[in-house]
Amino acid sequence: MAKIASKSFWYKYQERYQAIKSVLCVGLDSDFSQLPEGVKNSENPIWEFNKTIIEATLDYACAYKPNLAFYLADGIRGLDALYKTVEFIPDNLPVILDCKIGDIGNTMNAYLSAFFAELKVDAITLNPLMGSDVMQPVQDRNAFAFVLCLTSNPSAADFLQEGMAEKIANWLQDYPKENFGAVIGATQRANIKTMRNLLTGRILLIPGIGAQGGDLKTVLQEAKDSSETPNILVNSSRSIIFASKGKDFATAAREEARKLTQEMKNALNRGSN
Template sequence: MTTQQLVKEIHKKKSFLCIGLDVDLNKIPQHLLKKEDPIFEFNKAIIDATHHLCVAYKPNTAFYEAYGLKGWKALEKTIDYLNNNYPDIFTIADAKRGDIGNTSSMYAKAFFEDLGFDSVTVAPYMGKDSVEPFLAFKNKHTILLALTSNEGAYDFQTKSIEGLELYKTVLATSKSWNNSENLMYVVGATKAEYLVEIRQIIPHNFLLVPGVGAQGGSLEDVCKYGITKNIGLLINSSRSIIYASNKENFSSEASLKALQLQTQMELILNQL
């Protein structure tokens, strides 16, 4: 999917919501556990109930790997279901991969070609040659970790390198990499006030913003400081939507939570 197609969908749906599909069998409605593939059945119900309110879905691969082969099969079925039934949805493999060049190429092939995701999250620690193999794929997007939403972000990311914090060094340096137009960045909603300076370095790139909802970030603050002419934001919410209820009506409750966020986003978009 091209960035232009994503922007078009945002305007069409009046939403820049991304829903995180982080399936934990201890948290999903217990009646689903009787099904042959509870993980996929849960995702399918959530997707069918929310697809008109969001523009992206983001399964975090950890939740699937934790269930071994069964989990990977459910991940494959989920991305196939999205690509077959809702091809206008932007898909994100939240995998936080990154390795030396030839190995990163294997990951890029796995997520972009074999699984068919539109994008994958990548860790920047190993530098340019660990990220460029992902950037080489046309109309695919590499979402680089910049400033994450967790406490540990202050251990290294906000430390200053020759006057510039590490996460800003990552932003500035990555701009010079081959095919850097395919870069998006992860910036946590819990650090919305950092967005002013982030937008000075990368005025146009899309940001994937986790941390709204369960982690306490503010949608208004993120938009105030981070929104661009092309919107440039994907706001992710996982637990507060998909686990809104663990009863039989879980998908309609999830839909209501998504509608609340979409309504706030529509108001923000109308004010631009």
């Protein structure tokens, strides 16, 4: 049975957080070259790997985020894996497609139809460079997008740390928080508090924890909206899904997700005292 998006991303996030008090987003950056040898000979290796990872981490995940590039890289088989993955994730867990699109007119509408109507994800990542023409189709569809605002990669300094991030954050104030969140990299320690103050009430998607070296305590202390409603999703990809490349990869992924979730809970609780 095809997955039907019965509730908005905004609603699903709030409901899931209140149910399990986790802000963990498991990034399904399922690079074929990095998969455990035990699954590489499967009929559809990425799908078999994802299915096992999802089953292992389900108790701790507030959301899942497949990265489109790794599925495209495996051709038709990879796209099949993506569709099966999204369908397999329980409907009460929001799914973010990390695609970083940003186009206008019929092209943008075609992207949105592909991702929301056909693939049935709950949110996407969006590049706002082309302006309001990128944003309006998302709002018209009553969909949800995380707008690239201050990313975690080192060369974000080329543009986004030169006033552009603040400009994007201020510009976002004209758009509903129920339709637009923001991507703020965990590696941007000096700017996280400023960005949260400009983005009050919005859900922040925060990559850069784990393999990229972001400081978890700083993120949780400075990026949360409040102790009751943090409005953040801390994404961890490689450090969870590739915690082991042996036969124990599922057990290792579950343990890594458990440890990270508990660490985040402890930090949030300390911050509320």
